[in-house]
Amino acid sequence: xxxxxSSSSKAVFALAGVLFLAASGAILGWFRQPRELRLDPPxxxxxxxxKLMPNGISGSPPESYFAIGKPYExxxxxxxxxxxxxxxxxxxxxxxxxxxxVGPSFLDGWWLYGPEMVSIVASIRDxxxxxxxxxxDRMTSEQIWQLAGYVQTIGxxxxxVAAPSRNDDRQxxxxxxxxPAKILFDEGPAGVHPDQGPTP
Amino acid sequence: xTQDGDGLRDSSMEGSELHRRLTAIWSTPSGLxxxxxxxxxxxxxxxxxxxxxVFLALGGVLSLLIRLQLAQPExxxxxxxxxxxxxxxxxxxxxxxxxxxxMQAMAIYLVPLMVGTRNIAFPRLNAFSxxxxxxxxxxxxxxxxxxxxxxxxxxxYVPLAGPEYGAGKRxxxxxxxxTFTEVSALAVAVEIVVTVFKQxxxxxxxxxxxxxxxxxLVTSFLVIxxxxxxxxxxxxxxxxxxxxxxxxxxxxxxxxxxWQHLFWFFGHPEVYIIFLPAVGMVSTIVATFTxxxxxxxxxxxxxxxxxxxxxxxxxxxxxxxxxxxxxGESFFTASSMAIAVPAGLQIFCWLATMWAGRxxxxxxFLFVIGFMVIFVIGGLTGVMVASVPFDTQVHxxxxxxxxxxxxxxxxxxxxxLGAVYYWFPxxxxxxxxxxxxxxxxxxxxTGFNLTFFPMHILGLQGMPRRIYxxxxxxxxxxxxxxxxxxAVILALGxxxxxxxxxxxxxSGSLAPANPWGARTLEWATSSPPPPYNFARLPVVxxxxxxxxxxEAVPVASGLRVDRRELLTSSVVHASPEAREASxxxxxxxxxxxxxxxxxxxxSIFSPWAVxxxxxxxxxxxxxxxxxxxxxxxxx
Ligand code: HEM
Ligand SMILES: [Cu+2]
Numbered sequence: 001x002x003x004x005x006s007s008s009s010k011a012v013f014a015l016a017g018v019l020f021l022a023a024s025g026a027i028l029g030w031f032r033q034p035r036e037l038r039l040d041p042p043x044x045x046x047x048x049x050x051k052l053m054p055n056g057i058s059g060s061p062p063e064s065y066f067a068i069g070k071p072y073e074x075x076x077x078x079x080x081x082x083x084x085x086x087x088x089x090x091x092x093x094x095x096x097x098x099x100x101x102v103g104p105s106f107l108d109g110w111w112l113y114g115p116e117m118v119s120i121v122a123s124i125r126d127x128x129x130x131x132x133x134x135x136x137d138r139m140t141s142e143q144i145w146q147l148a149g150y151v152q153t154i155g156x157x158x159x160x161v162a163a164p165s166r167n168d169d170r171q172x173x174x175x176x177x178x179x180p181a182k183i184l185f186d187e188g189p190a191g192v193h194p195d196q197g198p199t200p
Numbered sequence: 201x202t203q204d205g206d207g208l209r210d211s212s213m214e215g216s217e218l219h220r221r222l223t224a225i226w227s228t229p230s231g232l233x234x235x236x237x238x239x240x241x242x243x244x245x246x247x248x249x250x251x252x253x254v255f256l257a258l259g260g261v262l263s264l265l266i267r268l269q270l271a272q273p274e275x276x277x278x279x280x281x282x283x284x285x286x287x288x289x290x291x292x293x294x295x296x297x298x299x300x301x302x303m304q305a306m307a308i309y310l311v312p313l314m315v316g317t318r319n320i321a322f323p324r325l326n327a328f329s330x331x332x333x334x335x336x337x338x339x340x341x342x343x344x345x346x347x348x349x350x351x352x353x354x355x356x357y358v359p360l361a362g363p364e365y366g367a368g369k370r371x372x373x374x375x376x377x378x379t380f381t382e383v384s385a386l387a388v389a390v391e392i393v394v395t396v397f398k399q400x401x402x403x404x405x406x407x408x409x410x411x412x413x414x415x416x417l418v419t420s421f422l423v424i425x426x427x428x429x430x431x432x433x434x435x436x437x438x439x440x441x442x443x444x445x446x447x448x449x450x451x452x453x454x455x456x457x458x459w460q461h462l463f464w465f466f467g468h469p470e471v472y473i474i475f476l477p478a479v480g481m482v483s484t485i486v487a488t489f490t491x492x493x494x495x496x497x498x499x500x501x502x503x504x505x506x507x508x509x510x511x512x513x514x515x516x517x518x519x520x521x522x523x524x525x526x527x528g529e530s531f532f533t534a535s536s537m538a539i540a541v542p543a544g545l546q547i548f549c550w551l552a553t554m555w556a557g558r559x560x561x562x563x564x565f566l567f568v569i570g571f572m573v574i575f576v577i578g579g580l581t582g583v584m585v586a587s588v589p590f591d592t593q594v595h596x597x598x599x600x601x602x603x604x605x606x607x608x609x610x611x612x613x614x615x616x617l618g619a620v621y622y623w624f625p626x627x628x629x630x631x632x633x634x635x636x637x638x639x640x641x642x643x644x645x646t647g648f649n650l651t652f653f654p655m656h657i658l659g660l661q662g663m664p665r666r667i668y669x670x671x672x673x674x675x676x677x678x679x680x681x682x683x684x685x686x687a688v689i690l691a692l693g694x695x696x697x698x699x700x701x702x703x704x705x706x707s708g709s710l711a712p713a714n715p716w717g718a719r720t721l722e723w724a725t726s727s728p729p730p731p732y733n734f735a736r737l738p739v740v741x742x743x744x745x746x747x748x749x750x751e752a753v754p755v756a757s758g759l760r761v762d763r764r765e766l767l768t769s770s771v772v773h774a775s776p777e778a779r780e781a782s783x784x785x786x787x788x789x790x791x792x793x794x795x796x797x798x799x800x801x802x803s804i805f806s807p808w809a810v811x812x813x814x815x816x817x818x819x820x821x822x823x824x825x826x827x828x829x830x831x832x833x834x835x
Contacts, residue, residue, distance in 0.1 A: 012232065024342070034347045035281045076368035161805060165363030166444040169451045175363070175444045 035077045039142050047141040050118045059118045072149035076162035082150025083164045097172045098154040106155045107181035112197035120148040130196040155181045207760035221761040226732040237787040239323035244330050245309025252302035262290040271684035273672040283668035284351035289344050291354030296381045297337045303477035304388040307416040313722035314410050316401030316738040318766045319782045321394035324789045329387035331793030336380025343373040350374035358448040358459045363441045372804040375434035382427045389423035392416055400774040403740040410720045414501050415480025418508040419473055426469035433462035443807050464515035472511040478615035482568050485622050486550050488718040489565040490557025496549040503542035510539045520591045529588045536586035563637030567618030570645045574610025599659025605652045625711030629728045632704040640697045647690030654679045719744035724753050763831030781832040788824035795820045
């Protein structure tokens, strides 16, 4: 720029510039959202090592899950992959668009086995006694986690920023980023299938 | 018009006294605040040009990364996901952040000088448009830096860019960047139209307007008519993605082809928005360096207007393989070929001018010759792809990449570089180096052809575009390596250009007012011009108002010197109509741009941003337009 700038304001400019660069560098590093198209095999093997409570509800995720920054609940790419897997593996044939069918609803506000990621992963991987098939041998651990993140998203009361939007299909309910669980919450006392859920 | 007698007039004032008073009233105060609130079209124009060239350099670096990855089959320099972002960023950046803005930027600086006025119309809107443009550019590049850069191609076709397949905010960043750049482009277009229609120097009737100004006028109308289509499209895309509307969802009665129509209804005129200003630059340079007016002024103007009108009847040629009715395809083939007529007419007019004149082969003129060669080749392949059977073969192959770089780089970047060499003295008061200039031209011309010509062959051999790698079994490796090496020559040329520009801006030899012996009004004032452009507004009595003695230009007097004042004139004959105040510096355009930025970025995440974000925007606009009781507020 050719306008005249006095030397003191030049120094201010320079200082501001350096600060700005440093700050933006830090912010950029913090916000970076790399897309892992394929997880490192050791990491993805480790994802399998969830520790569950004896009743199969709740527990703690494996170390590697924290190491990679818990991407499956909050990362748009993984959530959208989850959504795709939900269709490809026919989850909808029992769980409908998330509002249930033969299987329980995910967005009525009731989780039979709790809303934690590990519980959902366990439901998908190992199946559940009252009719939920195990998918352990049909998909990779990474896919199971992606799917679990998506299923959790369907049921979250506060729409996640990264939640997927509508598909190019007929619409049966608001898309996940509109917070369907908030709109379609069911007061209870219990879901449509009193027979399902953990046996005490 | 104010009554006679009020205010201090310039009529009986002497040169030095006039200079002192005009400087006091028009100059931009030094310091940060002055820089942020200035509305001087020259300062803003320089800023715009500089920023656009920074984006050119950044986009160039991306293209080198692309070429690095494609130099070998199955290369592993860049992964597919990053590659998608890189080539989308390259296209988007070059089209929306470089090519269109840089042309408008040149006009912001030059048009007011060429029509002999003191500032652009709506100078605060001009300041606003720059800040919005800068914010849009930063949005795109910061997003890219955090791995959230758009990855859907520069034309963001649905359903790929739609809610189902475009995960995350990447496509939203693209769509919102469009909003930023189109708001700024529309603002500048309006300013230019009004400047050209209402602020021409007395006597500059329609048939005395310089060709560059004509080309910018036509371009501005194209912007005003084409940009709304893309803003509708990108806003609908954001709505589809954020709130689940169904504009592009066929299952609910939407239409994916609607996207393509809206995009290309803008996208085709877009290439003329880039090309027509370049045509104006070429005409100006040709006239100066052949020492005679351009042959067939009327024909040139008519060709500009015809191109502008035809530009809106071609968009479907980008959709030949989308499955359209036969009749439609034939119609758009015919119209696409028809546009070669005005383009050819202009080429022949320039050739005739050179033929009849005494060409001086200085750097700007060399770039013009480079333009002619390259653009004609690009035009020929353009006529080829206008034919449906041929396009069906080469669509989405490197043939098309070769074609559009021939027209974009040949048709716009070459004239632009020539224009930079030509007007650099006016922008900075210093000359660029003639020796380096010749080297730069040689490197860029050779590098360009070596890089892009082989792409025609690759395309005919079937290499698809937009791929991040290819298999070693394909017969493409040799040429790809050759292209990547040639790109280094091209990059070297550009590097040298930047070096020369920066060096000359600091220590080039000082330029006189009219170093090239040109005949248009911007050379009637010092280099660089004083803040008020002209001490007394020139009066025009012929097409080329400058003679060798620039003091001999007749001038008008009677303007006030105690406030920013300029003359408005009638549209056709440019007879003076009124003395008009021109707004002074203001910081509010910056605040308004920041408020718009807040609202637009927020609205990627929540639709409520439009409601809550409009409150700060309204406040800044009220501040902007609140009467401040300064002399400029008087009628
Ligand atoms: C200066 C040297 C340049 C080089 C070496 C270069 C190279 C490339 C390459 C390799 C591609 C990728 C083609 C593909 O995979 O489809 C590309 C795409 C593109 N380039 Fe350039 N380019 C340059 C300058 C420009 C300029 C100046 C413009 C515009 C004014 C431009 C506009 C585009 C566009 C619009 C695309 C299409 C991107 C897409 O398909 O989404 N390029 N360029
Ligand atoms: Cu076109």
